[in-house]
Amino acid sequence: AQKVTQAQTEISVVEKEDVTLDCVYETRDTTYYLFWYKQPPSGELVFLIRRNSFDEQNEISGRYSWNFQKSTSSFNFTITASQVVDSAVYFCALSERNSGYSTLTFGKGTMLLVSP
Amino acid sequence: EAQVTQNPRYLITVTGKKLTVTCSQNMNHEYMSWYRQDPGLGLRQIYYSMNVEVTDKGDVPEGYKVSRKEKRNFPLILESPSPNQTSLYFCASSLSQRAGGKDTQYFGPGTRLTVL
Numbered sequence: 558a559q560k561v562t563q564a565q566t567e568i569s570v571v572e573k574e575d576v577t578l579d580c581v582y583e584t585r586d587t588t589y590y591l592f593w594y595k596q597p598p599s600g601e602l603v604f605l606i607r608r609n610s611f612d613e614q615n616e617i618s619g620r621y622s623w624n625f626q627k628s629t630s631s632f633n634f635t636i637t638a639s640q641v642v643d644s645a646v647y648f649c650a651l652s653e654r655n656s657g658y659s660t661l662t663f664g665k666g667t668m669l670l671v672s673p
Numbered sequence: 674e675a676q677v678t679q680n681p682r683y684l685i686t687v688t689g690k691k692l693t694v695t696c697s698q699n700m701n702h703e704y705m706s707w708y709r710q711d712p713g714l715g716l717r718q719i720y721y722s723m724n725v726e727v728t729d730k731g732d733v734p735e736g737y738k739v740s741r742k743e744k745r746n747f748p749l750i751l752e753s754p755s756p757n758q759t760s761l762y763f764c765a766s767s768l769s770q771r772a773g774g775k776d777t778q779y780f781g782p783g784t785r786l787t788v789l
Contacts, residue, residue, distance in 0.1 A: 592777065600782070600783045602763060602783075603780075604779060607775070648716065659770045660721075661778055665713065
């Protein structure tokens, strides 16, 4: 069984603050993939990043960075110098092999509110 | 432009009136899937399709039907909608789900369904 936990239901910050969204996962597989998606108020789901279980190198993309730690089964997402446009629900997801195909399991999401 | 499209985007209907939500992708993806999103429950998979004429149940298939007669289309059918099917529905596609889950799923814009 796989499980993704996003313990923070809602986070409120003021613009320019840094914020970290936590994601903890459970899996018995040695090969798996982790994803982050963003859902802005308009409702669509936007893919942000994919990370495989063999690559623990941290990734940075502009103001976004991701910290993958296999030892703690975590894949945390940090936004530096947050902006109002970052306000959205963020989902962490886990994909692992299951009898020859894979399923994607989502966490319940963290709502980020960035106020001016 | 590579994309997943869904129609309609918004739908209000009444209990028992059959409806179909269409989904189409132009990326030649093998894998397609339907999810529903509900407050507090996150995204849950309804049905998925590994390829043409191959479909299978996800976590919450009751009350839904799907078909995959062509690679690009994956309609979701509600034969007799009920109020508990009021939700936000997403269609997604990926290149394949046989490669251990490495392929990213891209989502359509969502269909907000209300069943009265």
